[in-house]
Amino acid sequence: MTGSTVRGPHPPLTWLYVPGDRPDVVQKALACGADAVIVDLEDAVAVDRREYARAATAELLASPRSTPVHVRIAGEGDIPSLAGLPGLAGLRLPKVTHASDIHRVAATAPHTPLYALLESALGIENAHAIATAHPAVGGIALGEADLRADLGVGNDAGLDWPRSRVVVAARAAGLPAPVQSVYPDVRDLEGLAASCAHGRSLGFFGRSAIHPRQLPVIERAYLPTAREVESAAEIVAAAEKDAGALALADGRFVDAAIVAAAHRTLFLADRRTGSLSPSGD
Incomplete structure (x- = not known):
């Protein structure tokens, strides 16, 4: 055995979602201390606001950012406006179900790290194939709200098997441990802490948030005692x-x-x- 140490930058623990049609909120998010910011062009943006959100996000990413910025796209039509921009750290792809979804995006966004969100039973079944679909894949994670609906799961315990499946698929593919999905109740910080502790026990690393008040809870839960x-x-x-x-x-x-x-x-x-x-x- 040797005394070698782990080197390189600290991996992100906290990822903050922010709506892409609110440039003022995005700027605040970039300054709030999250390790990475995810500009959302999908669920957080009304359909009639998505074109504006895409343009505002492209303007934001026209220059490099000190905080890594990922974008969750609403559809593949967002990609030409975003791929290759100097401030883009990665694209998060919703509702991925097959490796072919990755191949298609990788062809239109070369050299852009891709992060697949698995939000259905089919996506979970194909988790390893998706994780190994292309060298551009930087990670996989769950989209738990849609997955709950697809599976008809009424309580949190019903998601433990899909969670473990995604953790194993990511590690088997040589990818970082997945990031936990968001905790939707922004006022229940005690529940968030307990959920993070459970996620950590399953092999997740870090978590996405939807409000800055959740960030310190996530960080404390995932840092060693x-x-x-x-x-x-x-x-x-x-x-x-x-x-x-x-x-x-x-x-x-x-x-x-x-x-x-x-x-x-x-x-x-x-x-x-x-x-x-x-x-x-």
Whole structure:
């Protein structure tokens, strides 16, 4: 075992959705502390406002942005206006059901990272094929509102199998762990925290939000606890002293996979904390 560390930028934990037809709200979102902003041209925008939303978003992305900006498109007609813009970090594709959906978009948006949203039973069944459809795929995630309707699921537990399926498909494809879908009740921060803890236990990493007040709750839920950091530091220190498999004083067995996970925990613990605070109405 070695003492190698995880390198590179901190992965996003918080993703904030904002309606594309509200440029003033988009500007506020870019300054609120979210790790990434998702400009929505689909569900958050009325049909008769989508052309304006697309034009306003294209204007926003005409120059590079310090905060990564993704766009959830309403349809493939949005792509020519957005692909290749210097401020675009990725396209989020709603209601993906087949690998062919990815191939079609990749052909019209070369060199643009694509993120597939799986929102139906068919999309879940094809999760791995979608995740491996094209090198441009940067991630997959669930769209849980539509998925609930498609499956006829009345409680949260009914989504645990699709959630696990998407986590496994993403990791099997070599993609980052998926981001949790939004929590729709922006005032229920206690429920959000519990939901995030459950998502983390299933293998998700970070979460999308629909209001800035949700951001600090998500970040706290996904950052390691003080006990987790202490344990990770103990594991890394022990591994640096011994090149083979070993057991800690409390009897825990440590191998290379556990050491790698400990390094990831310490890497996450190093990220900025305490800078997000709940926003007002």
